[in-house]
Amino acid sequence: MYSETAKNIRENLKADCSKCFGLCCTALNIVASSDFAINKPAETPCPNLQQDFRCKIHTDLRVQGFKGCTVFDCLGAGQKVSQYTFKGRSWREHSEVSKKMFSVFPVMEQLYEMIAFVAEALTYKISNSLRVKLSEQLDQLQGLTNLDADQLLALDMISCRQPVNALLLETSEYIRNELSANVFKIKKGKQYRGVDWVGKNLKGKDMRTTDLRGAYLIAADLHNADLRGVDLIGADLRDTNVRGANLSTSMFLTQMQINSAKGNSETKLPTYIQPPTHWLSGK
Ligand code: SF4
Structure with a gap:
């Protein structure tokens, strides 16, 4: 039962740029390379970002030297920060929140990435004890995404990651053992x-x-x-x-x-x- 819920959670982790204030195009520091044609300092909007937070070269990114933009995926962290944490107040209209909003975005991104991995782990046929630990971890991570901006900025991400990494390793070992022995019938x-x-x-x-x-x-x-x-x-x-x-x-x-x-x-x-x-x- 929980694996179906986890599958839905994993499959619904998708960016919806129409609900985001162009945070990936603004908050992040990007150095010019074969993936991004220009230097763009952190907390500065990309010159291609329009007033409505859409990209003016969206259909042409790769040929114009912005290949990296077609690779990036926030899994929905951008719309969560824009619409939930900052309640739909954009950094354009409310410059007083911009710095905080740009700092919260990478924190939310990391939480979303961990949620994606833990939800995926829960879709596998795993032991009950592992399922319980992963379920508790998933609930905890989802709860963290609902904190306010100051609480999010105060999180120790290294401490958040440690138990997640340990559980993902345990899941990986368990599943690769199972697949090798019982599905593929090969040496791991x-x-x-x-x-x-x-x-x-x-x-x-x-x-x-x-x-x-x-x-x-x-x-x-x-x-x-x-x-x-x-x-x-x-x-x-x-x-x-x-x-x-x-x-x-x-x-x-x-x-x-x-x-x-x-x-x-x-x-x-x-x-x-x-x-x-x-x-x-x-x-
Ligand atoms: S080129 Fe477009 S998608 Fe890439 S950062 Fe700039 S505005 Fe965003």
Whole structure:
């Protein structure tokens, strides 16, 4: 029963830019790179942000050198800060709250990311004791998102993250053991946490149930690789070739990771992740 609720929570964590005051386009410090054509200091609106908080080059971001904007995903933290924490008062009309609003946004973003991972963990077939601990953690994190701005800014995010990380690790071990032994009937995949596989050729590899937490897979070739049951939390997938790869049951994969990778219509993704439009448009 709880897994259905958790599935809904995970699948509904989506940004709604129409309800946000362009916080990702304003609050964050962005350094010019191949992902973002200009330097943009923190707490400064991007010159492409219009009065109505829409981006004037929205349909053309990648060709104009703003690829990073098509990768970013706040999971809905932006609208929560805009509409709930600050009750619909925008930083344009209420400059007195702007600094606080911009500081709260990255805190909310981190809480939303943790909620996404914990909710995903609850969708798996796990032990009752683990389910209870994850459920309590999810309730606690959701409660934190309802704090007021000052309370959010006073949170110690390192202390918030520690129990979440421990539970996600426990879930990962449990599920990869189960999948290996009872579903795939293979030896559990190896642990390659934080490995540097930048540009590595892993084309067509069977990597089921491998632990790739925090792995550097930038521009690696995972074309047609089998990544089912692989823990990819924090893995760097920028320009990773996942065309034809099977990520349908990869664990703790995010929309941002997938937006930054190179896939195609043959790439199999978890239900809560959408294939990016730029995969299909070829831009
Ligand atoms: S280019 Fe558009 S989407 Fe990117 S930061 Fe600027 S206004 Fe936002």
